[in-house]
Amino acid sequence: MRSTNAERAENGDWLVGNPTGAQLAAALWIGSVGLLILGLQPVLLGALYTEGHVTGDELALVATAEMIAIAIGSAVVAMLLSARNMRWKSAVLLVLLAAANWWTAYADTPQMLISARALAGLAEGGLVAVATELIARSRRAERIGGYFVTMQTLAQCALALLLALYVVPAAGSSGGFIVLAVVCMASLAVAFLVPGDYADLPKDENLANVLTVPSIAALLSVFCYFMFFGAVWAFLEPLGTQFGIDGRTVGLIVSASLAAQVLGAMTATMFEARIDYRLAITAIGAVALSSSLVLASGPGLTTFWAAALVMGFILLFIVPYQIRLAITADETRTAVLLVPAAQLFGLAIGPIAASLLIDGGDFRPVPEFAAASAVASVALLGLFILASRHRRARP
Structure with missing residues (x-):
């Protein structure tokens, strides 16, 4: 047996x-x-x-x-x-x-x-x-x-x-x-339907497995991506108000963005095996950058709607690829256990960091900060790729 x-x-x-x-x-x-x-x-x-x-x-x-x-x-x-x-x-x-x-x-x-x-x-x-x-x-x-x-x-x-x-x-x-x-x-x-005990992973889970350049770069890439979204999400209503969009309409946009998140998660589940995680994270980073710059440009109502829905869609679309990134960074799968922590710290720190840049009633620095966070996320993916190649090249 x-x-x-x-x-x-x-x-x-x-x-x-x-x-x-x-x-x-x-x-x-x-x-x-x-x-x-x-x-x-x-x-x-x-x-x-x-x-x-x-x-x-x-x-x-x-x-x-x-x-x-x-x-x-x-x-x-x-x-x-x-x-x-x-x-x-x-x-x-x-x-x-x-x-x-x-x-x-x-x-x-x-x-x-x-x-x-x-x-x-x-x-x-x-x-x-x-x-x-x-x-x-x-x-x-x-x-x-x-x-x-x-x-x-x-x-x-x-x-x-x-x-x-x-x-x-x-x-x-x-x-x-x-x-x-x-x-x-x-x-x-x-x-009480959860498995009583989870079987041990093939290799020991150890914090030292996370303290490597590939693992740190992977988790920081996740962190920066969620800083991008956290900053925009927290200040979406004042951004809309600055551009002449009333609070009730922004509330509708928030609800629609949640629906877009569901669609993004379902789409990623269907297509995750067909797209290389490096390509997916890079492409989504580019979309995040573009959406942030659109919000910083003082968009009209239709463009504001479109940017918010796109951001909602990519938020959860990227998650399966971030999981693959963390697994590739650390085969013991210790790093993947820290992906939720990296995501949540990003969501928490993003609004705080962006708020330091706000000048009076001008909220344009918020999406500009979000754009920089998206660029940082992709740059850290590049660091991860270089570090992984160097690690494989060592005898």
């Missing part, structure tokens, strides 16, 4: 282990719960601001604290904790996240809100690691990664629609966070 299982693992879609389709779907759903907030922040944090719970500066602190905490949580769980007892770890993290969401619903000071969302972020990052740990063990990690981003974005879109149309108008931001807590508790049923 053991030899049969080993043969299936060797010849199948998995480097080690052989999870069923239900087990894989359960792990991806657990990770998706950890990232629901990414699509819900405009709705929930916007409601907090409208209700007067936070000022604009405090709102930015709440959002940034949670994003950085997700990145830290995903890295810590993936790198420092063993992939054992994953069902119970998933359950504990879901309960912790439910408690943090409940705390957020009743927090009455900005300091409490920041603390609650930071705690939520750590739990959310741990849930993301439940999915990425299993993805790293697949021979087709980029395809499974495509399924992951598609699932999470569909869930974000559905829940954002529910909250925006029904929950928040009736029960305010507190009602929205209570719904998130209920989703976490309902997901406990799914947690």
Whole structure:
């Protein structure tokens, strides 16, 4: 029996282990719960601001604290904790996240809100690691990664629609966070479908495997790309206002961009095996640069719509190729476990860095910063290619 299982693992879609389709779907759903907030922040944090719970500066602190905490949580769980007892770890993290969401619903000071969302972020990052740990063990990690981003974005879109149309108008931001807590508790049923233990990767996971030029260049390329998107996404409404586009229209553009993200994720899942990851990342970087420059040029409504939709499409289209980049950089697959952390740090740091360049009411430096980030991402890909060639050329 053991030899049969080993043969299936060797010849199948998995480097080690052989999870069923239900087990894989359960792990991806657990990770998706950890990232629901990414699509819900405009709705929930916007409601907090409208209700007067936070000022604009405090709102930015709440959002940034949670994003950085997700990145830290995903890295810590993936790198420092063993992939054992994953069902119970998933359950504990879901309960912790439910408690943090409940705390957020009743927090009455900005300091409490920041603390609650930071705690939520750590739990959310741990849930993301439940999915990425299993993805790293697949021979087709980029395809499974495509399924992951598609699932999470569909869930974000559905829940954002529910909250925006029904929950928040009736029960305010507190009602929205209570719904998130209920989703976490309902997901406990799914947690016990996750594989109990993930089989060890063929080579030891070790932080030293990441401390190489190819791995660092690959992760920094991912980081810079998500800085590009994070900067534009955070300031899309004031950019639109500067160019004469009203807030309601920008809200529609945001919703349409989320739909474009779903389409991008699904398209990448279908085509990831047919396009070389280096070509894909370079081409997407060029599109990101062009879109940023369009936004910096003071576009009209139609052009603004087009640039925002293109940015939404490429955001998740690139993810499977970034996973392939990380796997190529580090065959032990340690680096790929840090891809979510690099993405989330980019999303968090992008708005902060871009905000330092804003001069009064002129937000044009934001897309200019985004353009520079896109160029840096492609340049780091070039560094990765050169470092990889040098490594292979050494005797």
